[in-house]
Amino acid sequence: SQQGEEDPQALSIQEGENATMNCSYKTSINNLQWYRQNSGRGLVHLILIRSNEREKHSGRLRVTLDTSKKSSSLLITASRAADTASYFCATVPSSNFGNEKLTFGTGTRLTIIP
């Protein structure tokens, strides 16, 4: 079963705009990760944020984590056509420490319009 959900399910924006995706999850976590998946391909790891962190940056990516609300957001700034993909959040529940199996959300389909 899915741990949580991404919101929105689909997002279309103009190239150059910022894209924000949200993720909600259900149980206490050890860490939360964001992945990108191009159509029909494998997943590419973007960023990992631990439960004791609140914000993290990597290039044009900014991730926030609010453990009290069990939610995270991924911000992509200055979007490019190449950012078109599905984005998934994945969590490692605290109870899983020792087995870092990922529990994925349902994904956000991002389309960048040139």
Next chain:
Amino acid sequence: DTGVSQNPRHKITKRGQNVTFRCDPISEHNRLYWYRQTLGQGPEFLTYFQNEAQLEKSRLLSDRFSAERPKGSFSTLEIQRTEQGDSAMYLCASSLVWRGRGTSTDTQYFGPGTRLTVL
């Protein structure tokens, strides 16, 4: 190429046939995971190995599924008597997990997947 590789990339089979997929993890990664992804959904965990030991299997993994990692390097996932409901993308991931001062590194690197279609 030092990433995770999976073979074949695509497999079309008839219901009732057996299929086997292979995953080659990143060299020296001690953890190997199998996930399954159906259309429009996120991946779901199937099983994982720590070196050659299979440590957990999901309830999604019926008796028709078996996975091995005989020498702690590559892994195979076999599905016997395939059913149409087995049609999905099968993803493999590997990671290097260590514990130093109570921490672990747990970034999983995924392969391109094997897309299975059961007719």
